[in-house]
Amino acid sequence: MLHNIIHIIKHEVLLDYRQKFSIAGTVLFAIASVFVVEKVFQEIKVFSWNAIFWILFIFVSLNSMVRSYAKMTNKRYHYYYTLYDPTDLSLAKIVYNTFNLFFLACVLYFFMSWFTIDPITNKPLFFGALFLGSLGIGAMVSFVSILATKGENSHTLLAILSIPLLIPTVLLLLKITAAASGILNDSSITTDFTFLAAIDLLSIGLSLILFPSLWRN
Amino acid sequence: MKSNQIFSILFLLIICPFTIWAQSDTDFLRSTGKIYTVVAVIAILFLGIMYFIFRLDKKITEIEKQIKE
Amino acid sequence: MNIKKSWWKWLCIPLGLYVLLVGMLVPLKPGITSIDNFNATAGQPFSVHVKGYNSNFDIAENLKAFLRLDSSFLIQHALIKVNGPTDLQLQFDIPNFLPTSEDYATGTLILDNEVDGPSILPAVIRLEQANINVQDGNNLWSKTSLNLASVEKGFKFPHRNILNETIRNTFFHVAIWFAMFFLLILSLINSIQYLRLRSFEKDINASSYAEVAILFGLIGIATGSVWAKYTWGAFWISDVKLNMSAVALLIYVAYLILRASIQDIDSRARLSAAYNIFAFVAMIPLIFVIPRMTDSLHPGNGGNPALGGEDLDNRLRMVFYPAIILWSIIGYWLSNLNIRVKKITEQLISKK
Known part of the structure; x- marks a missing residue:
């Protein structure tokens, strides 16, 4: 099982490495939004910084997650299905998405603190929250993105369903x-x-339980 | 006029007096220990359920039409 | 209609009459609506004009008034003048020192007589002192003891400060939220059954229950909004309970949008069932856990501190529980009608 998961993650990383432009696009999206924030707020307060950081993070993560399942062409969909157990697949997806989101959050934090201010005084607390947040958001959005890709107008649907x-x-x-x-x-x-950890566990558990019934077609 | 439109007009007609009354401190809805707030709540409840019944009625009318065809 | 088979539909009539009549006609206990003086100074007389609600100051004998500080410290009135059944003029002689080491304290006004029983206006009077002497303050404030008439005459609902008559909203606004939750649970059960049995009937059931639940949720938000306007002064405030109920509603509207956006019947049923289960479980921390963590202005959360217990007492419960049953039955009935209409439509389509 662990072997399978590592294999799928490797595969994902390779795929993303080949399509560098899509990751670069998400990073660019983050930088551009930060730049807009810097221009709009001449002098940003700590409270607004926090709010804007998480709002930007939601949009950046939705933007990157829409790739997560949409990039699967129909052929590979069947290939995956015949090759791996759905539980392995969804676990691998969650792990990969978590690290993907954590990376994006770090990038976002880097640019936010560069262009505007860096209000974070307790760094370990902040990065701990960032990781648990990436885990929870990653698990939820990767589950919802499967639903969204099946419907029409999947990009809007993903936002409506997951926010x-x-x-x-x-x-x-x-x-x-x-x-x-x-x-x-x-x-x-x-x-x-x-509470954060409990919500994370809840969403991971639920996606593991519900994923097989979605995967079968 | 469609039933939806009628309902939105009814809703506005009922909500508007509330907002006007709300301007002063000694208004109608706050009189007698705010009992009329309870009355307004019951009215909204009633309107909500009536809305659902109207919608159901519309669906049934459509079914009747289809059966006749 | 077969009475044996549809007894629960007939149950609506007595329940509805009971909830409406008892819920609206039972009077509130006497209470205090307003006073005109909120500031007292130590060592000076404090005179205040009190407006009562449902009280009988004119026929009551043995009228007593107390000004109580934090725990056991209190003084009795110096003068009482009755102006009418709900109108009272009080005077207290505030002692020279307060039983505290700070320069102010908050006082609770307690009225008592043998006809109405005690009525309380909690923590509204601000007492100030220029010189601090805790020892003398303790002595001066513990001369009288609180002995209330404590009569319980007749069946009455509790009077809560600020809430007043709107405590009756428990039977409508609060009960409709409970009914909504009942319907959401039914919807969840049907979604789980769909994923197990794959029968379309379950899918239709789940979506119909969710629709009526959304209707109830909207009614709950609208009624709460009207109530908030006349209690807090705004249709919407940023309160945990309000935010969480709005989010819960958003989730279920998203569920309906998801259903509408998938054309294939089979995958629509499958995906929406999965989302329904996911959304319901995600809603549990939303509705039950987070509001309990943070303080809220909403009644039932300690927003109305008073002498005697909570916002929901045993007499309210005698109407509140039947009200929950009533609205749940009505919700179930409405969704049942909805289900039947949907099934007939499906049959018509498949025949064509």
Whole structure:
């Protein structure tokens, strides 16, 4: 099982490496949005920085996730189905998407702090939240993107279906980043982290359970 | 006029007085311990359920038409 | 209509009459609606004009008024003048010192008489002191003890400050949310059954329940909005409970949009069933966990502190539970009609 998962992830990385322009496109999207933010806000406050960071992150991740399943041509779809167990496939997808999103979040943070300000004082807390957030968002959006690619107008559908699901995660993340940037003095950060982890586990578990029934066609 | 349009007009007609009354502190809906807020809530509930019944009625009319054809 | 088979439909009539009549006609307990003076100074007389609600100050004997601080410290009134059944003029002689080491304290006003029983206006009066002497303050404020008449005459709903008569919304606004949740659970069960049995009937059921649940959710938001306008002063405020209910509604509207955007019947049923299950489970932290973590203005969350217990007492429950059953049955009935219409339409299409 682990062997299969690693194999699929390798395959994905290779595919993305071959289509460099698509990753570069997402990164460029992130940079362009950050630049717009820098131009619109002459002087950005810490609270708005947090809000904008997570909003940009949602859009960047939706943008990159739409590739995740849309890039699968029909032929490869069947190839995957005959080759691997759906549970392995979805686990591999979640792991790959998590690291993909974490990478994008780091890129976004790098450019946000370069162009505007860097309000984060507690870096380990922030990156921990970033990782758990990427995990949760990755699991949810990769599940929803399968649904969205089957419908018409999949790009809009992905946003409509996933944004309401992401709101609890994003609210928790906002709270944690506010604490990490020192504007919120909260002692219940550990409970927030537990909640975030619980939501992550919930969405991973659900996608593992529901993925096989979606995969069969 | 379609039933949807009628309903949106009815809804506006009911909501508008509320917003006008809300301007002052000694308004109608706040009188007698805000009992008329409860009445407004029941009215909205009733309208919502009526809307659903009208929609169902429309669907049934369509089915009847299809059966006649 | 066969009564044995459709008894639950007939149950709506007595339940509905009970909820409407008892819910609207049972009076509230006496309470205090407003006072005209909120600031008192230590060592000076504090006179205040009190407006009661449903109270009988004119026929009541043995009228008492207390001004209570945080826990056990209180003083009794110095003067009481009755102007009418709901109109009272009070005077307190505030002692020279307060039983606190800070320069202010918040006081609760308690009225008591043998006809109405106690009524409370919690934590509204601000008492200030120039000099601090905790020891003397403690002595001065513990001379009287709180002995309330505590009469419970007749069947009455509790009077809550700010809520007043809108406590009756429990039977409509709150009960409709519970009914919505009941319908969503039915929808979830049908979606799970669809993924197991793959019968189209289950798919139709799931979508119909979800539709009526969305209707109930919209009614819940609209009624809550009207109530909020006259209680908080705005149709929408940024409160956890409100945000979470709006998000839950967004999720289910997205479910309907997903259904509408897939043409193939088979994959529509499969994908929407999966999304339904996912959305329901994602909604659990949304509705139950996060509102409980943060404080909320919404009633039922400690927004209305009072002497006697919570926002929902046993007498409210006697109408609240039947109301939940009533709205759940009505929701089930409406979705049942919806299901039948959809099935007939499907049959007509397949015959053609």
